[in-house]
Amino acid sequence: MSVYEYDAVIIGGGASGLTASLYLSSRGYKTALISKGDPVCCLSTGGIDVLNGSDSPFDLLAHLPEDHPYSLVGREALIEALSFFMEIMGHAGLPYVGEPGKNRQIITPIGTTKSTGLVPCTMADADLAEDGHLHVVSFKGIKDFYPSYITSRIKNSAFSVFDAKVATTLGIAARFEDDAFLDAFISWLHDLEIPHDRVALPAVLGIRDPVSVMEKISSATGRQVFEIPTLPPSIPGLRLFRALKRLLQAKGGHLYWGREVSSFESQAGRIEAVTLSTTGRPSRVEGKVFILSTGSFVSGGLFASRDWIRETVFGLPVFVPGERKDWFNTDFFAAGHAIEKAGIEVDGTFRPKLTKMDNLFACGSILAHSEILKYQCGHGLAISTGMAAAKMCEGMLS
Amino acid sequence: MMSFEHCVRCTLCVENCPVFKVNPAFPGPKQSGPDAQRFRLDGEKSVDEWVKLCCQCKRCEVACPYGVNVSEIILKAQVKYSSEHFSPFAAHLFANTHELGRLGSIAAPITNFLTSASFVQGTMRLLGLSTHLPMPEYRFLSLARGRRKKGRFKSPRKVVFFHGCYLNYNRPDIGRGIRDLLAYLGCRVAMPPQTCCGLPALGNGDIDMARRYAQKNAQRLVEYIDKGYSVLYACTSCGLTLVHDYPEVFEIPEGRKIAENTYNLHEFILEAIEDGSISMDFGEVNRRIAYHIPCHLRALGIGYPAARLFEKIPGLTFEILEDDCCGLAGSYGFKKKNQQTSVNLGVIAAAAITSLPVDAFASDCGACKMQLGHFTGLPAFDPSEIVIESLANRSKKKAVRKRRMP
Numbered sequence: 001m002s003v004y005e006y007d008a009v010i011i012g013g014g015a016s017g018l019t020a021s022l023y024l025s026s027r028g029y030k031t032a033l034i035s036k037g038d039p040v041c042c043l044s045t046g047g048i049d050v051l052n053g054s055d056s057p058f059d060l061l062a063h064l065p066e067d068h069p070y071s072l073v074g075r076e077a078l079i080e081a082l083s084f085f086m087e088i089m090g091h092a093g094l095p096y097v098g099e100p101g102k103n104r105q106i107i108t109p110i111g112t113t114k115s116t117g118l119v120p121c122t123m124a125d126a127d128l129a130e131d132g133h134l135h136v137v138s139f140k141g142i143k144d145f146y147p148s149y150i151t152s153r154i155k156n157s158a159f160s161v162f163d164a165k166v167a168t169t170l171g172i173a174a175r176f177e178d179d180a181f182l183d184a185f186i187s188w189l190h191d192l193e194i195p196h197d198r199v200a201l202p203a204v205l206g207i208r209d210p211v212s213v214m215e216k217i218s219s220a221t222g223r224q225v226f227e228i229p230t231l232p233p234s235i236p237g238l239r240l241f242r243a244l245k246r247l248l249q250a251k252g253g254h255l256y257w258g259r260e261v262s263s264f265e266s267q268a269g270r271i272e273a274v275t276l277s278t279t280g281r282p283s284r285v286e287g288k289v290f291i292l293s294t295g296s297f298v299s300g301g302l303f304a305s306r307d308w309i310r311e312t313v314f315g316l317p318v319f320v321p322g323e324r325k326d327w328f329n330t331d332f333f334a335a336g337h338a339i340e341k342a343g344i345e346v347d348g349t350f351r352p353k354l355t356k357m358d359n360l361f362a363c364g365s366i367l368a369h370s371e372i373l374k375y376q377c378g379h380g381l382a383i384s385t386g387m388a389a390a391k392m393c394e395g396m397l398s
Numbered sequence: 399m400m401s402f403e404h405c406v407r408c409t410l411c412v413e414n415c416p417v418f419k420v421n422p423a424f425p426g427p428k429q430s431g432p433d434a435q436r437f438r439l440d441g442e443k444s445v446d447e448w449v450k451l452c453c454q455c456k457r458c459e460v461a462c463p464y465g466v467n468v469s470e471i472i473l474k475a476q477v478k479y480s481s482e483h484f485s486p487f488a489a490h491l492f493a494n495t496h497e498l499g500r501l502g503s504i505a506a507p508i509t510n511f512l513t514s515a516s517f518v519q520g521t522m523r524l525l526g527l528s529t530h531l532p533m534p535e536y537r538f539l540s541l542a543r544g545r546r547k548k549g550r551f552k553s554p555r556k557v558v559f560f561h562g563c564y565l566n567y568n569r570p571d572i573g574r575g576i577r578d579l580l581a582y583l584g585c586r587v588a589m590p591p592q593t594c595c596g597l598p599a600l601g602n603g604d605i606d607m608a609r610r611y612a613q614k615n616a617q618r619l620v621e622y623i624d625k626g627y628s629v630l631y632a633c634t635s636c637g638l639t640l641v642h643d644y645p646e647v648f649e650i651p652e653g654r655k656i657a658e659n660t661y662n663l664h665e666f667i668l669e670a671i672e673d674g675s676i677s678m679d680f681g682e683v684n685r686r687i688a689y690h691i692p693c694h695l696r697a698l699g700i701g702y703p704a705a706r707l708f709e710k711i712p713g714l715t716f717e718i719l720e721d722d723c724c725g726l727a728g729s730y731g732f733k734k735k736n737q738q739t740s741v742n743l744g745v746i747a748a749a750a751i752t753s754l755p756v757d758a759f760a761s762d763c764g765a766c767k768m769q770l771g772h773f774t775g776l777p778a779f780d781p782s783e784i785v786i787e788s789l790a791n792r793s794k795k796k797a798v799r800k801r802r803m804p
Contacts, residue, residue, distance in 0.1 A: 038410045054650030177791045233413040258460035259699045280641040280657040
């Protein structure tokens with residue numbers, strides 16, 4: 001058995017766990033982040049949905065059910081968390097734009113708009129005026145991105161198709177990192193003599209440094225350029241995840257990736273250590289505080305059988321919304337299936353209720369009553385509860 | 399491990415696949431692994447030649463949140479394909495890395511002259527070998543052949559150093575450094591006769607040859623483990639083979655025991671520092687380096703132990719780069735059919751290094767160092783060389799605060 005000692009151990013490497021780890025390691029605590037695999041944040045649009053359905057997410061906060069995790073976070077802490085996020089993303093070379101109290105619109109691959117809170121700066125100009133004025137550039141053979149869907153819904157718009165010799169979003173994004181390819185693309189775009197003010201592309205402007213790719217295209221053509229998020233594999237989601245992970249390592253946080261917690265030890269109301277298994281020696285990771293951010297069903301933090309739901313790491317008591325027959329709405333597309341309420345109920349200190357573990361905290365989409373699909377609050381909830389739980393840990397560690 | 403049936407097609411593996419990123423001919427880990435597995439039948443001859451385009455970096459498997467053994471499914475399909483079809487010359491050649499190294503080392507000056515001569519390079523290309531990189535140079539005085547130093551036996555720790563082919567035949571200087579480092583730290587260091595870990599043979603589709611190598615090593619290693627020795631590796635691909643493939647792929651009976659007693663060099667040093675059996679006084683190293691994490695170190699799941707040693711070295715500034723595969727992937731990039739993939743990936747991974755304000759880079763893997771040294775033009779270090787430099791400088795130690803890159 002290999003033994004590692006930390007101040008804080010975070011289990012689950014999604015947006016929430018990464019935020020919590022980043023906060024704690026930037027405060028000088030020795031932090032370990034354990035993850036079974038890459039998070040669903042990689043599959044996201046890269047946008048930070050805070051609360052959708054109104055011009056301001058704050059208008060909606062007051063109308064949320066009392067047991068929603070946002071009610072525990074509170075408005076001030078939500079603003080603080082989003083500001084912290086914007087600040088660190090600036091350091092990571094992937095600046096985000098937007099205001100915590102204001103929603104904005106981005107364009108989807110089918111030409112509709114989607115409301116979101118903060119967006120990577122490559123989507124900053126996606127909020128179109130009434131009269132459109134948009135030129136969409138697509139790529140030959142690219143899947144699930146049909147520019148005519150977009151132009152059919154937007155006034156004064158047209159599209160062109162570039163042959164990148166590869167058809168996958170990842171493949172095209174990799175090509176944009178090659179200066180010769182970028183130059184060829186820019187000169188093609190220049191020759192089109194586009195009459196429109198703005199140019200939109202699927203989100204493929206490089207993986208490592210999209211900002212400089214976008215700026216090059218923008219300054220060479222004199223047009224505002226922005227990205228439209230695609231279906232997974234989603235490059236903006238991947239960039240967000242990698243930026244957070246890189247930043248965490250730069251702050252001295254340690255990653256244990258591709259490792260699953262196989263057991264834990266507790267004593268006198270405290271979690272002492274978790275054990276990670278591999279084909280080799282298991283590792284024992286000891287911590288003074290633990291944060292559970294393993295996500296909901298999709299991420300494997302919760303597991304549902306026919307008639308019970310289990311929390312997969314510590315076996316914590318799970319809030320289950322009634323009997324199985326009540327879990328789902330008969331209308332599949334209706335917002336708010338009851339199953340979305342399942343999760344871990346926490347008290348005001350983000351400690352799971354009904355457990356007597358003093359140094360265990362939970363955050364992110366594993367929290368009960370979060371109903372992320374219904375309220376469209378995934379990343380906002382992840383970041384704000386991650387930071388809130390981290391602050392509780394900080395209080396305990398200091 | 400979950401089977402292919404647990405795949406939910408989320409594409410997280412695809413996002414992490416280096417080959418899929420640059421080679422449109424490879425359908426990616428999801429399709430080559432779990433998707434195609436539904437159609438592979440034991441009695442039927444494989445038709446999926448593209449499965450051999452996978453470089454076995456294991457990034458898909460590390461990324462998969464559902465625990466699907468994506469790269470192992472692909473590996474088994476590669477082995478199946480190779481066993482049913484004619485294998486090209488290059489595959490046979492590189493499967494025998496150990497014999498190649500032995501011969502190359504005995505005739506070192508001649509080998510090195512020949513592999514760099516242009517008329518030979520033409521022939522190599524005809525035989526399906528890539529010449530985008532110079533072939534690794536061989537050293538006559540291999541690590542195993544060199545004189546052995548004895549440790550000072552201060553520490554109760556006894557270790558077997560599993561050096562692997564690269565440190566033995568190509569960079570015995572690094573191997574000797576590691577051996578001396580361990581001896582200096584008071585460990586009893588054994589270097590019994592050993593052969594290739596088996597990975598090159600496995601990677602080139604010859605699982606029987608790989609298993610023969612593995613069995614030979616296993617027998618010897620277990621003898622030492624039973625006498626209280628720990629097994630140490632510095633090459634992270636050898637390490638992954640010992641820890642993962644011996645029990646899981648080769649199904650060596652003693653595999654589990656070997657896996658449990660095998661340590662990464664830096665992991666071992668860290669643990670010994672922490673339990674007090676070794677004390678180390680780190681001297682200043684004034685370097686700014688990028689630490690390129692080899693794919694197989696990621697796959698080992700032990701974190702990045704060398705980085706944790708780097709943190710202790712005053713004056714050293716480093717940044718971890720873990721998101722790019724160097725593209726050489728052992729012998730993968732030395733094959734002509736993979737040359738373009740390898741070059742494209744090399745350029746991307748090198749750009750990640752050169753975009754940082756660094757004057758060198760470190761990596762645990764010989765292949766990564768060859769490839770990225772070529773594409774960055776920067777000096778390449780094994781992490782142990784940085785640690786040794788620090789120990790050598792300890793007399794000159796000044797009170798310099800540890801720095802990290804912003």
